[in-house]
Amino acid sequence: MPVDVPAIYAQSWRAMVRLAVLLVDDVATAEDVVRDAFVALHRHQHRLRDPDAAVGYLRMSVLNLSRSVLRRRVVARRHLRAAEPERAEGADYHALLSGEHRQALGAVRQLPRRQREVLILRYWSGPSEKEIAQTLGISPGAVKSTASRGLAAVKRTLGGLA
CATH class of the missing domain: 1.10.1740 (Rna Polymerase Sigma Factor; Chain: A)
Incomplete structure (x- = not known):
C-alpha cells in the first residue's frame, strides 16, 4: 500500500x-x-x-x-x-508565550542535546516512549532516564526541587 x-x-x-x-x-x-x-x-x-x-x-x-x-x-x-x-520574533511572539513558558523553554534549551531532544519529543511532540526511542536510536529505558535527568535539570534551573 x-x-x-x-x-x-x-x-x-x-x-x-x-x-x-x-x-x-x-x-x-x-x-x-x-x-x-x-x-x-x-x-x-x-x-x-x-x-x-x-x-x-x-x-x-x-x-x-x-x-x-x-x-x-x-x-x-x-x-x-x-x-x-x-x-527576529514576530510581533505577537511574547504575547503568545506566557512568562513561565518562556522560562521553561529557556531552561530546556540549556540542556545537553540528547536531554533536550527527549524532553521536546516527549512533552511537546507527543510520540510514545517507544517511538522516541526508535527516533533517537536509544532504548525505551534510556528515554525514561534521560527524561528524568532532563526534568531534574530544568527544575534546578527554574529554582524548583530536583
Missing part, C-alpha cells in the same frame, strides 16, 4: 514545524527543515515497508535535519567568528 504523503502533510505539518522550532529555535528554518523532511519522505516513500511508519520516518528526518542545521550554525560561528544575527 503506498504512502499517502498529502494526507500525512495535512495531518502532520503543524506538529512537525512545532517540533523543529523547539529544536532549531527559528520558525523560518524550522519550516525549511520540515519541507525538506517531506521532500525526503516523498522521494523515499517506496522504501517504507510499512506505510504506518511514515510519520515516524518523518519525525526522525526532522530531528536529523535539525541536528544538521545546528551543526552548520556551530561551524559557521567557529569559522566565520561572527555571531548569528539577532533572532
Whole structure:
C-alpha cells in the first residue's frame, strides 16, 4: 500500500514545524527543515515497508535535519567568528508565550542535546516512549532516564526541587 504523503502533510505539518522550532529555535528554518523532511519522505516513500511508519520516518528526518542545521550554525560561528544575527520574533511572539513558558523553554534549551531532544519529543511532540526511542536510536529505558535527568535539570534551573 503506498504512502499517502498529502494526507500525512495535512495531518502532520503543524506538529512537525512545532517540533523543529523547539529544536532549531527559528520558525523560518524550522519550516525549511520540515519541507525538506517531506521532500525526503516523498522521494523515499517506496522504501517504507510499512506505510504506518511514515510519520515516524518523518519525525526522525526532522530531528536529523535539525541536528544538521545546528551543526552548520556551530561551524559557521567557529569559522566565520561572527555571531548569528539577532533572532527576529514576530510581533505577537511574547504575547503568545506566557512568562513561565518562556522560562521553561529557556531552561530546556540549556540542556545537553540528547536531554533536550527527549524532553521536546516527549512533552511537546507527543510520540510514545517507544517511538522516541526508535527516533533517537536509544532504548525505551534510556528515554525514561534521560527524561528524568532532563526534568531534574530544568527544575534546578527554574529554582524548583530536583
